[in-house]
Amino acid sequence: MKARVTVMLKQGVLDPQGAAVQSALGSLGFEGVEGVRQGKVIELDLADGTTEAQVGEMCEKLLANTVIESYRVEMGPAGKSA
Amino acid sequence: MKARVTVMLKQGVLDPQGAAVQSALGSLGFEGVEGVRQGKVIELDLADGTTEAQVGEMCEKLLANTVIESYRVEMGPAGKSA
Numbered sequence: 105m106k107a108r109v110t111v112m113l114k115q116g117v118l119d120p121q122g123a124a125v126q127s128a129l130g131s132l133g134f135e136g137v138e139g140v141r142q143g144k145v146i147e148l149d150l151a152d153g154t155t156e157a158q159v160g161e162m163c164e165k166l167l168a169n170t171v172i173e174s175y176r177v178e179m180g181p182a183g184k185s186a
Numbered sequence: 187m188k189a190r191v192t193v194m195l196k197q198g199v200l201d202p203q204g205a206a207v208q209s210a211l212g213s214l215g216f217e218g219v220e221g222v223r224q225g226k227v228i229e230l231d232l233a234d235g236t237t238e239a240q241v242g243e244m245c246e247k248l249l250a251n252t253v254i255e256s257y258r259v260e261m262g263p264a265g266k267s268a
Contacts, residue, residue, distance in 0.1 A: 110227055125228060128248055134240070136233025145192055145227045146207060151218025158216070166210055 105150050106180040107159045111168045112143035143173075187232050188262040189241045193250045194225035225255075 113119050119141050126140040146167055148159065159177045168175040195201050201223050208222040228249055230241065241259045250257040 112227070112229070122228075125249070129244055132244075132247055134244055136236055137230060138233065139231030141229045143227045143229070145194070145225045146204075147194070147223045147225070148219060149221030151220065154218055162211055162214075162216055165214055167207070 105152050105154065107148045107150055107154070107156075108178045108180065109146040109148065109159065109163055109167055109175055110143060110178075111146070111163070111173050111175045112141060114172055114174050117172045187234050187236065189230045189232055189236070189238075190260045190262065191228040191230065191241065191245055191249055192225060192258045192260075193228070193245070193255050194223060194257075196254055196256050199254045 121142040122140040125142060126137055129137045129140070148162075150159070156177055156179050159179070163175045163177065164170060195204075203224040204222040207224060208219055211219045211222070230244075232241070238259055238261050241261070245257045245259065246252060
């Protein structure tokens, strides 16, 4: 089975990567880009029977720095194209 | 309005970040992690009326390296919690 974890910086935490992307898009002539936040997505291929709670534990222990980052877990069925 | 761009390494491209996460999860005692791929997610806050085609152009020109990365664009309504 698949699980997808999305990790984003919390609101209010400075996001220099996002700011750099926003600035670069402006330089390339794209108008109307009012804000950019960049985060990471981790796609896990898991043994069947792994629970969302176990994936949450992986996030707490390794995948996210919960002081400054929030995470969201989406579980998918086996074989789902992720 | 919001748009979310997900950029992942293409299948077959070595993903050392993903491999490091997989190894670290194993070291922490999580069993059954059969594969990990890590990518990035970029949340864009856009002026109303920006089209998905314009976001696609941003991906082609800046956000993704299309030689080794694939991207997916999801458009959301204004005010949608992303």
